[in-house]
Structures are given as structure tokens and as C-alpha cells.
Amino acid sequence: MDLLTIVQILDSTLRLATPLLLACLAGLFSERAGIFDIGLEGKMLAAAFFSAATAAITGSVWLGLLAGIASSILLSLLHGLASITFRGNQLISGVAINFLAAGMTVLIAQDWFSQGGRTPSLIGRGRFEQITLPFADAVESTPIIGPIYAELLSGHTILVYVSLLAVPLTWWILFRTRFGLRLRAVGEAPEAVDTAGVSVVGLRYAAVMICGVLCGIAGAYLATGLQAGFVKDMTAGRGYIALAALIFAKWRPWYALYACLLFGFLQAIALRYQNIDLGVFVIPVQVMDALPYILTVVILAGFVGKAIPPRAGGEAYVKER
Amino acid sequence: MDKMPAWADAILVPLISLLLAAILSALVIIGIGEDPIAAVKLMVSGALGSTYGWGYTLYYATNFIFTGLAVAVAFHASLFNIGGEGQATLGGLGVAIICLALPWPHWSLALLAAIGFSALFGAMWALIPAYLQAKRGSHIVITTIMFNFIAAALLNYVLVNVMRPVGSMDPASARFSEAVHIPTLHELLAPIGIEFSKAAPANVSLLVALLACFLVWLLIWRTRLGYQIRAFGKSESAAKYAGINPVRITVIAMLISGGLAGLMAINNVMGEAERLVLNATEGAGFIGIAVALMGRNHPFGILLAAILFGFLYQGGAELALWTSIPRELIVVIQALVILFTGALDNMVRIPLEKLFVRFRRSSAGGSSR
Numbered sequence: 001m002d003l004l005t006i007v008q009i010l011d012s013t014l015r016l017a018t019p020l021l022l023a024c025l026a027g028l029f030s031e032r033a034g035i036f037d038i039g040l041e042g043k044m045l046a047a048a049f050f051s052a053a054t055a056a057i058t059g060s061v062w063l064g065l066l067a068g069i070a071s072s073i074l075l076s077l078l079h080g081l082a083s084i085t086f087r088g089n090q091l092i093s094g095v096a097i098n099f100l101a102a103g104m105t106v107l108i109a110q111d112w113f114s115q116g117g118r119t120p121s122l123i124g125r126g127r128f129e130q131i132t133l134p135f136a137d138a139v140e141s142t143p144i145i146g147p148i149y150a151e152l153l154s155g156h157t158i159l160v161y162v163s164l165l166a167v168p169l170t171w172w173i174l175f176r177t178r179f180g181l182r183l184r185a186v187g188e189a190p191e192a193v194d195t196a197g198v199s200v201v202g203l204r205y206a207a208v209m210i211c212g213v214l215c216g217i218a219g220a221y222l223a224t225g226l227q228a229g230f231v232k233d234m235t236a237g238r239g240y241i242a243l244a245a246l247i248f249a250k251w252r253p254w255y256a257l258y259a260c261l262l263f264g265f266l267q268a269i270a271l272r273y274q275n276i277d278l279g280v281f282v283i284p285v286q287v288m289d290a291l292p293y294i295l296t297v298v299i300l301a302g303f304v305g306k307a308i309p310p311r312a313g314g315e316a317y318v319k320e321r
Numbered sequence: 322m323d324k325m326p327a328w329a330d331a332i333l334v335p336l337i338s339l340l341l342a343a344i345l346s347a348l349v350i351i352g353i354g355e356d357p358i359a360a361v362k363l364m365v366s367g368a369l370g371s372t373y374g375w376g377y378t379l380y381y382a383t384n385f386i387f388t389g390l391a392v393a394v395a396f397h398a399s400l401f402n403i404g405g406e407g408q409a410t411l412g413g414l415g416v417a418i419i420c421l422a423l424p425w426p427h428w429s430l431a432l433l434a435a436i437g438f439s440a441l442f443g444a445m446w447a448l449i450p451a452y453l454q455a456k457r458g459s460h461i462v463i464t465t466i467m468f469n470f471i472a473a474a475l476l477n478y479v480l481v482n483v484m485r486p487v488g489s490m491d492p493a494s495a496r497f498s499e500a501v502h503i504p505t506l507h508e509l510l511a512p513i514g515i516e517f518s519k520a521a522p523a524n525v526s527l528l529v530a531l532l533a534c535f536l537v538w539l540l541i542w543r544t545r546l547g548y549q550i551r552a553f554g555k556s557e558s559a560a561k562y563a564g565i566n567p568v569r570i571t572v573i574a575m576l577i578s579g580g581l582a583g584l585m586a587i588n589n590v591m592g593e594a595e596r597l598v599l600n601a602t603e604g605a606g607f608i609g610i611a612v613a614l615m616g617r618n619h620p621f622g623i624l625l626a627a628i629l630f631g632f633l634y635q636g637g638a639e640l641a642l643w644t645s646i647p648r649e650l651i652v653v654i655q656a657l658v659i660l661f662t663g664a665l666d667n668m669v670r671i672p673l674e675k676l677f678v679r680f681r682r683s684s685a686g687g688s689s690r
Binding site for chain 1: 671
């Protein structure tokens with residue numbers, strides 16, 4: 001395997017890790033505030049459709065991004081309404097949102113475009129363009145550093161860089177601001193936050209909204225950055241892989257980056273090679289597909305460090321009277 | 322004192338939730354420029370207007386009874402088993418293995434073996450998440466979701482690399498022999514003089530599903546184990562105090578749940594496809610969640626909800642055939658049912674409870690004068 005192959009695989013790792021990372025950070029905000037969210041998948045899917053549809057109709061990918069974020073926030077509010085206001089089961093609400101998005105996107109796509117549940121292919125300004133970092137062309141011929149800079153780091157859409165920047169930003173918000181402290185507290189001991197006179201409901205809604213924004217960007221990236229348009233069920237379980245990455249990372253931002261890069265790497269490998277022949281035995285492609293889930297179960301089982309979720313996660317807060 | 326009489330809780334709340342879901346579904350149909358009344362008429366005639374339609378409706382309903390019961394048994398122990406899909410997939414693998422492995426002399430023996438193997442494979446697939454939940458506190462919702470994906474990858478591997486007949490390009494197992502063909506409703510009803518569609522896939526598994534309903538009712542409300550499961554589900558600490566072993570109950574409840582989900586395979590793999598194909602479960606494991614929620618975790622409610630969803634499935638297929646409404650409408654309806662009967666339950670319940678309390682107060686005040 002030469003350097004160019006390695007760089008190409010890592011390059012596709014970065015592309016594939018981006019939607020995972022955005023969705024994973026989305027889940028991080030929500031779950032740190034005590035709201036379980038298995039509806040990441042549905043929110044991404046809705047955002048993917050509405051961003052692609054808006055971009056196809058208006059020809060502007062930025063309007064598409066906004067529409068994607070708006071649709072994702074709308075589903076977040078539904079999740080908030082069910083799980084915060086009406087204290088319903090957060091998991092069931094998440095399942096409902098996933099199905100709602102899976103059905104509605106195809107229904108609306110068929111109604112608007114009549115192309116069998118997909119949007120027209122996006123061209124030109126309907127997609128996010130690849131950004132060439134400064135001097136990328138100049139250094140490309142330099143050995144080792146050249147291809148790494150020009151191939152791996154340069155030439156991605158802006159959302160890839162946004163997702164990478166979102167990691168330190170998330171860390172800073174959660175661990176260095178008053179809002180972040182309160183948000184984490186509301187996921188661990190909401191009664192303490194309430195006693196201090198801060199609104200539990202307000203904080204949880206804020207967390208759920210941030211989750212919506214990030215899922216929206218993730219979905220928009222899928223349909224307008226990674227691919228050129230929406231197709232039915234295009235998230236293909238990415239929301240669940242992001243959830244797995246979140247557990248793998250034990251609800252911490254930097255580890256979320258590493259986990260998503262790892263799972264993105266597995267996807268990149270599975271995409272490039274069908275079966276991996278190690279000489280002694282062959283690793284079938286299905287093992288690569290299943291590996292993120294198997295690793296998550298192993299982590300959850302506590303064999304490799306214990307994953308402890310936020311203490312008040314999944315429970316509605318009832319004010320004492 | 323209860324805020325609401327039992328009948329209101331068992332019937333009124335789900336009915337109102339269902340009504341809300343139906344109204345929203347109608348709005349969705351109007352939104353995509355179709356006529357909801359014409360759509361309902363078409364669905365009724367397509368799903369219930371002929372024995373052919375009924376045959377498909379009951380075939381789907383059979384799947385949903387099994388997966389609905391699976392979700393419900395776990396719910397009684399306060400466990401949310403999202404893994405019905407994976408467990409049913411493994412059940413299919415069990416059925417395929419036993420049907421292909423032995424030269425069965427008669428379908429009835431094969432069916433008994435298939436019941437055993439499908440339940441065993443489904444239960445085994447639920448065992449690891451159950452054990453991890455009970456012993457190591459790993460959240461069962463997450464582990465069962467992960468196991469769905471692992472099951473899909475496993476089935477893909479087995480069909481492509483192991484069970485695919487030589488020379489076949491199709492990722493599917495060999496066709497089962499004629500001898501393991503289980504009777505369809507047509508074959509069952511013809512001897513007693515009832516005409517039933519020959520083409521419809523509903524089969525003897527329906528009777529197994531009805532039996533399973535009865536047995537689950539017996540288990541949950543008439544046995545010591547069922548009492549322990551419900552006690553554990555209501556309050557783990559109280560159950561522990563009463564000497565109920567939480568590890569044992571968690572594992573047993575999940576084994577029964579997984580076994581019921583696995584049983585679905587006698588209907589879709591043995592009864593309909595008569596070979597194992599990719600994605601044989603077609604999402605029935607997830608519909609079990611909607612069915613269990615709507616049926617209030619009671620076997621009779623589940624039976625009714627399963628028939629309703631069977632009707633929606635068959636009716637939805639007819640809609641997709643004759644109108645421009647895609648099949649995904651059913652997914653939307655399913656989502657709305659889960660949303661209203663599951664997540665937004667309190668939205669209906671709390672105002673209704675207030676209404677009953679006010680009504681009672683005013684009637685009590687009236688009688689004291």
C-alpha cells in the first residue's frame with residue numbers, strides 16, 4: 001500500500017466522519033442535558049431532504065442549509081414537546097421521529113419532484129464547493145507533506161471544517177461557560193439546578209435546539225456536500241452510528257472526534273475494499289459494517305472502561321411541590 | 322382514588338390518540354393533493370373487500386402479533402426491546418437452517434421444529450443484551466439497536482457466503498422442499514367448504530399467533546412468573562425487597578420477548594417466502610412497537626392493533642398501486658401512532674383526567690345537597 005492510497009483512504013475517512021461527528025456532537029448536547037435522543041437519524045434525514053429540495057428549487061445551497069436546519073429544529077421541538085413538556089418516554093419519541101422523517105421525506109419528495117422519492121441531482125451552486133486551502137497546488141509535489149496537505153486537508157467543503165471546529169467549540173461551551181456548566185448539571189442533578197433558581201425546562205429546550213441545529217448541518221452535508229441530492233433513506237443508519245460513537249466517547253467532545261474518525265475510517269475501508277485478504281484469513285466486508293456496533297456493545301459492556309451516561313438521562317423532571 | 326375509571330384508561334385514551342393520528346394522517350394526504358376519503362375507501366376495498374385482501378391483511382397481522390407481543394412482554398418488565406427486527410431476522414435463520422437440514426416427512430413436524438428453532442434463535446439474540454443490562458447495566462435500548470445492525474450484517478454474510486446455492490447470484494437461501502410447505506388459509510378452509518383466496522399468503526401461522534396471544538395472557542396475568550415480571554416492571558426496588566431476583570427476571574423476560582419476535586419467521590420465511598431472503602422482516606420488528614403501544618401491552622389489544630396495522634399495510638400497498646400516494650404513507654401513520662399513543666400519551670391523558678375529576682366533583686356536590 002503506497003502513501004497515495006493511504007492518503008486517499010484517510011481523505012475519505014474525513015468526509016465520512018463529518019456527518020457522524022456533527023450528529024454525535026448534537027447527541028452530546030442533548031444527552032448531557034438529560035434528554036436521550038435516538039432520533040438523530042430522523043433529524044438528519046429530514047434535514048438532508050429539505051436542504052437538497054430547497055437547493056434544487058432555489059439553486060442556492062446556503063438557503064438549502066437553512067431549510068435543513070429549520071426542519072431539524074422542528075423535529076427537535078417535537079421531541080422537546082413530548083419528552084420535556086409532556087414528560088413522555090424519550091426513547092419512544094425518538095423512534096416516532098425516525099419513522100416520521102423516513103415516511104414524510106419520501107412522501108413530500110414524491111409530491112414535489114415525482115422522481116420516486118428523490119430530489120433532482122444538484123449541480124453548480126446547489127452544492128457546497130470544495131475549498132482549496134492556500135498553497136495547496138504549490139506544495140502538492142513536495143514528498144509526503146505535499147499529498148497530505150493537498151489531498152487530505154485541502155479540498156473539502158466548508159462543512160467539514162465547520163464540523164472539526166465544532167469539537168473545540170463544544171468543549172469550550174460545555175466546560176468553560178456558565179451555560180455549559182448548567183447544561184451538564186441539568187443532566188446530572190436537575191433538582192439542584194432547579195433549587196438554584198435556573199429553569200430546567202429552559203435549559204433542556206436549549207440543549208434540544210442546539211442538537212437540532214447540529215443534526216441539520218449533518219443532514220445538509222450528506223445531501224449537498226457528500227452527495228449531490230437526496231435519495232430515500234440516505235442516512236443509512238448514520239444516526240445510530242453517531243449514537244454509538246457518543247457512547248464510545250463516553251459523552252466527551254474530543255473523544256467524540258476520535259470515535260467518529262475511527263468509525264469513518266471503518267466506513268472508508270468498507271467502501272474501498274470488499275473483502276480484506278490478510279493471507280491467513282479473509283475479513284468479509286460485513287464485519288467492517290458491523291464493527292462500529294460490535295465495538296459499542298463491547299464498550300457498553302464495560303470490558304474496556306465503563307461508559308456511564310449522564311445520571312438524570314432519560315427521565316423527565318417533575319418539580320417538587 | 323383513581324383519577325379516571327379503568328375503562329377510560331384502557332379504551333378512551335388510546336381511541337383519542339388514534340383519532341388524533343388519523344386526523345393528522347388525513348391532513349398529510351390532503352397535503353399531497355389526494356382525497357383522504359377516497360383513499361380510505363380504496364384501502365378498505367383493497368384490504369378487506371375480498372378474501373385475497375383479507376389473506377394479505379391477516380398475513381401481515383400475524384407478523385405484527387408476534388412482534389407486538391414481543392415488545393409488550395419486555396414492556397411489562399419495564400424493558401424497551403427495540404431489537405425485534407434483529408431477533409426476527411435470527412428467527413428466520415433458525416427456520417431456514419432446520420427446514421433445509423433435514424428431509425422432513427410432513428409439514429406438521431417441520432412446523433413444530435421451526436417453532437422451536439425460530440424461538441430459540443430469537444431468544445439467543447436477545448440473551449446478550451439482556452445479560453449486559455442485568456449484570457453490567459448497559460442500556461438495553463442501545464444494545465438491542467446495535468444488535469439489529471449486527472444481525473443485518475450477519476444475515477448478509479450468511480446468505481452471500483454460506484447459504485447461497487452454487488451458481489445462484491441472488492443473496493438468498495435455497496428454496497425449501499415441498500414437504501415443509503405449511504398450509505395456507507385456502508388449504509385449511511377448503512375442506513370445510515369455505516372459499517378463500519389461493520394467492521394470499523395467510524397461513525396456519527395465524528393460529529400459532531392466536532395461541533401465542535393466549536399463552537402470553539396466561540403468563541402475564543395468571544402465573545407466578547408473570548406476576549414477578551409485572552412487579553419488577555412497576556418497581557425494581559420493591560420487587561427486590563420482595564425477593565424477586567432482578568437479573569433472573571430481566572433475562573427471562575427478554576428471552577421470552579426475543580423468542581416471540583423470532584417466532585415471526587414461521588410466518589414470513591416458512592409460510593410465505595419458503596426460503597430465506599435479505600431483509601425478510603421488512604420492518605415488522607419496529608411495527609411491533611406501535612402495535613404494543615396501541616394495544617396497551619394486552620394480548621387482546623395487540624391482536625386488534627395488529628389487524629389494524631395489517632389492514633394499513635395491505636391497504637397502503639393498494640394505494641401505492643392505484644394512486645400516486647407512495648407506500649411510505651404507512652410509515653408516517655405508524656410514526657403518528659407511536660407518537661400519540663406512546664410519547665405524547667400525557668397530552669391526551671392529563672386533560673382527560675382533569676375532565677373526569679371535575680365531572681366527579683360536580684356530581685358529588687350535586688348529590689350532597
